[in-house]
């Protein structure tokens with residue numbers, strides 16, 4: 506594991522560090538968060554890679570069977586979010602990583618929208634690298650992100666930002682032929698952002714004490730209750746549909762969402778309104794009564 510100040514930096518370190526060759530194909534998805542788009546665009550331009558973007562369905566769900574057929578010889582890296590930020594669409598990482606292995610592609614995953622609320626096993630997922638950050642379900646502050654490697658791919662990667670810690674720390678004698686350290690710390694060039702680690706260390710302790718499977722169960726039930734209630738009021742649920750194993754991100758559209766957003770703000774209900782829909786994100790510390798309060802604020806569509 507290596508820490509970074511934000512996910513953009515972590516993804517950039519991965520994208521710039523991988524040993525790509527000219528014309529290598531990188532497959533990604535059209536609804537990625539910008540921090541997982543621009544680093545790849547920059548590297549694709551600089552290294553003359555080809556970026557191929559898979560198109561989601563209009564409701565932001567993804568035809569994974571079709572996606573898997575696009576992982577073919579010639580693809581060098583597959584870059585996607587485990588859980589998409591727009592509507593919580595959740596990728597079947599196990600199948601995707603198996604397809605990547607068959608064609609010799611790396612699987613690079615932005616896992617920020619699932620870590621802390623859904624069980625995740627890096628080895629079982631088969632992802633080569635995951636990038637994450639602490640200010641979502643891990644309940645930390647912004648300013649702390651990380652990358653984690655399933656295996657030792659980092660040994661083949663160049664640390665594009667170099668500092669004392671890339672080479673073992675300030676006490677290690679500077680020589681002309683020094684090699685970067687043989688751990689993921691080669692990507693932590695300088696001093697760490699300790700201030701951002703303190704709150705997330707406390708919240709991770711709480712998450713571990715309760716257990717992520719239990720947190721996933723509780724938040725999943727709350728999200729499903731929300732989804733069913735909102736669907737029953739005539740709105741269109743985006744992303745994965747009710748009843749499928751998915752993240753607790755609930756996103757819907759149609760109706761007077763701007764008015765609804767103002768009402769939710771007035772009642773101090775955290776949410777996000779974007780052009781594609783309104784998103785709610787119940788965590789395990791929320792209660793059924795709170796979900797019902799939110800549902801009561803949402804008018805049925807006429």
Ligand SMILES: Cc1ncc(COP(=O)(O)O)c(C=O)c1O
Pocket residue numbers: 511512513514538540541586588589590615617618638650
């Ligand atoms: C999927 C996803 N990736 C990354 C980020 C954050 O990126 P950064 O740490 O670069 O701001 C977010 C949201 O903050 C996100 O939803």
